[in-house]
Structure formats: C-alpha cells, structure tokens
Amino acid sequence: MTQFKLFHTAEKAEAERLYATIEQLFEDDGFPVAITEIDEDRQIFEVSIYVEGEVAEVAARIDAAIGSGTFEWEELPDIDWVTHSLAGLKPVRAGRFFVHGSHDRDKITPDDIAIEIDAGQAFGTGHHGTTAGCLEMIEEIVESEHPTNALDLGTGSAVLAIAIAKLAPIPVLATDIDPVAVSVAAENIIKNGVAEHVVTATAEGFGHPIFRSYAPFDLIVANILANPLMELAPGIKQHLAPGGSIILSGILESQHDAVIVAYEAQGLTHQKTLHREGWVTIHMK
Numbered sequence: 001m002t003q004f005k006l007f008h009t010a011e012k013a014e015a016e017r018l019y020a021t022i023e024q025l026f027e028d029d030g031f032p033v034a035i036t037e038i039d040e041d042r043q044i045f046e047v048s049i050y051v052e053g054e055v056a057e058v059a060a061r062i063d064a065a066i067g068s069g070t071f072e073w074e075e076l077p078d079i080d081w082v083t084h085s086l087a088g089l090k091p092v093r094a095g096r097f098f099v100h101g102s103h104d105r106d107k108i109t110p111d112d113i114a115i116e117i118d119a120g121q122a123f124g125t126g127h128h129g130t131t132a133g134c135l136e137m138i139e140e141i142v143e144s145e146h147p148t149n150a151l152d153l154g155t156g157s158a159v160l161a162i163a164i165a166k167l168a169p170i171p172v173l174a175t176d177i178d179p180v181a182v183s184v185a186a187e188n189i190i191k192n193g194v195a196e197h198v199v200t201a202t203a204e205g206f207g208h209p210i211f212r213s214y215a216p217f218d219l220i221v222a223n224i225l226a227n228p229l230m231e232l233a234p235g236i237k238q239h240l241a242p243g244g245s246i247i248l249s250g251i252l253e254s255q256h257d258a259v260i261v262a263y264e265a266q267g268l269t270h271q272k273t274l275h276r277e278g279w280v281t282i283h284m285k
C-alpha cells in the first residue's frame with residue numbers, strides 16, 4: 001500500500017506543541033509520529049506522521065484539530081521504513097556494553113563488550129531505556145551471581161541474550177511470540193558469534209516444549225510490558241531455579257509497584273530498581 005508522510009516545519013516550541021497534539025490525536029491508530037531537527041542553527045524542527053493509504057482522512061483530522069493546510073503531505077517511495085529510520089542510529093553504551101550497527105565497528109574500544117545489531121524489524125537496538133536498563137542490570141547480576149542457565153523471554157533482536165552470552169559462556173534460551181523477531185534474533189546471534197550458546201524458539205510465554213528441556217533458569221530476563229509481565233508471573237516463578245534472579249522491564253514508573261506486588265505474590269523479593277527515561281527495570285529474587 002502507498003505510504004505518505006504528512007509534515008510541517010516550525011520553530012522548536014511550536015514544533016513541540018504540534019508534535020504533542022498529533023501524537024495524542026493518533027494515539028490509538030499506531031501511526032509513527034516524529035519530531036526531527038532539520039536546521040540546528042535556526043532551531044527549526046519538522047513534525048511528521050507516516051500513514052499508509054488513508055492520507056486524506058488523516059489530513060482532514062489534522063486540519064480539524066490544528067487548522068486547515070498546516071500540514072503538507074508527500075508520497076513516499078516503497079522502502080522499508082523501519083530499517084530506513086533506524087539506519088542512522090548512533091551506538092549506545094550501557095555499562096560495558098557497546099551496542100552498535102555494522103557501520104560503527106570502527107568505534108569499538110578495547111574495553112567494550114561489543115554487540116552488533118543492525119536496524120531491523122525486531123525491537124532491541126539498545127536505544128530504548130528498557131533495553132539499556134536491562135543491559136546494565138545483566139552486567140551487574142552476571143558478574144555477581146555467575147548464573148549457569150539463562151532465559152531471555154521476549155528476545156526481539158536478541159540483544160539481551162547476546163549480552164548474557166558475551167559476558168558468560170552459558171546456555172541462553174531466547175524466545176519471542178513473534179516469528180519475524182525470532183528469525184532476526186537468530187541472524188544476530190550468528191553475527192555476534194554466540195550461536196554455540198544461544199538457542200531460539202518462537203513461543204508465547206512458556207507455551208513451547210523446549211522449556212521442558214532448558215528450565216529451570218537461574219537468570220530470567222523479560223523486557224515485555226507491565227500487563228503481560230504480571231500475567232506471566234506464575235510461569236516465570238515456575239521456571240526459575242531456587243535462588244535465581246529475574247530482570248523485568250518494559251514497565252512505566254507508574255506501574256512499578258503493581259508489578260512488584262504481582263511477583264511478591266509468587267514469593268519473590270525486590271532487590272533493586274533502575275530508572276531510565278520514565279521506564280523502570282526491576283531485579284527480583
């Protein structure tokens with residue numbers, strides 16, 4: 001289907017106001033909304049929204065909300081926008097981990113634990129506060145607790161599974177509900193040289209026979225979202241080895257206490273919380 005970009009350029013304050021309005025207006029539609037600096041000296045920003053097919057309808061809704069003719073629109077060539085928009089991402093540091101695209105290999109320093117993830121169709125380039133929080137916590141826990149068997153539930157790009165395997169040569173099971181993510185994960189695992197340690201499977205929660213051969217785990221990392229994490233609490237507890245650790249993320253600060261209560265109900269105790277960009281990463285044992 002044809003893709004369109006609707007856009008408007010403005011000075012910073014006005015662009016931020018429009019961005020907030022557009023984001024709220026299309027909150028339930030799932031259209032990507034962006035604000036991008038296009039002239040650093042003059043502080044001019046572009047606010048844009050990407051839609052498929054229904055451009056006239058979206059334009060009418062914008063006109064009704066902020067005034068007619070403010071946003072222009074253009075047809076986009078047929079390219080993979082997820083990959084395209086992520087292609088220029090800068091590398092990210094979290095603890096000793098350095099998560100980078102193949103175009104930034106030359107920026108790796110000798111002390112880095114480098115993880116190469118190119119922009120793709122699975123979540124997990126390290127840029128999100130939840131991924132970065134998990135990476136930091138993984139480093140701390142793997143070094144202090146020396147786990148022997150780990151699970152990355154909701155692996156996405158496999159960034160967290162690769163991080164564990166790069167720190168410690170232990171078996172890591174990496175699962176995701178999304179088969180596309182699992183195939184991206186498998187490629188990344190090979191590219192990062194940890195295929196000997198990391199195994200992938202497509203599974204919703206613990207719904208796969210592979211868990212019977214790999215569990216129990218003494219480290220479980222799950223960066224999903226608060227509600228599924230609360231639903232998964234009994235399954236996570238059931239697959240955790242005695243004394244094991246879990247790292248939970250994808251949780252907003254406002255959801256922190258509810259998630260802890262759900263896991264305390266399974267007999268786990270809260271150890272630590274990291275805060276990043278409004279998201280929390282929680283360690284429980």
Ligand SMILES: C[S@@+](CC[C@H](N)C(=O)[O-])C[C@H]1O[C@@H](n2cnc3c(N)ncnc32)[C@H](O)[C@@H]1O
Pocket residue numbers: 122123124125126130131134153154155156157158159160175176177178181203204205223224228250
């Ligand atoms: C926020 S991404 C995290 C990706 C990566 N682990 C990271 O930290 O960057 C969440 C992933 O969990 C997967 N997911 C969501 N619900 C799931 C479930 N019930 N079971 C397994 N995977 C799930 C999604 O498909 C998605 O790839």
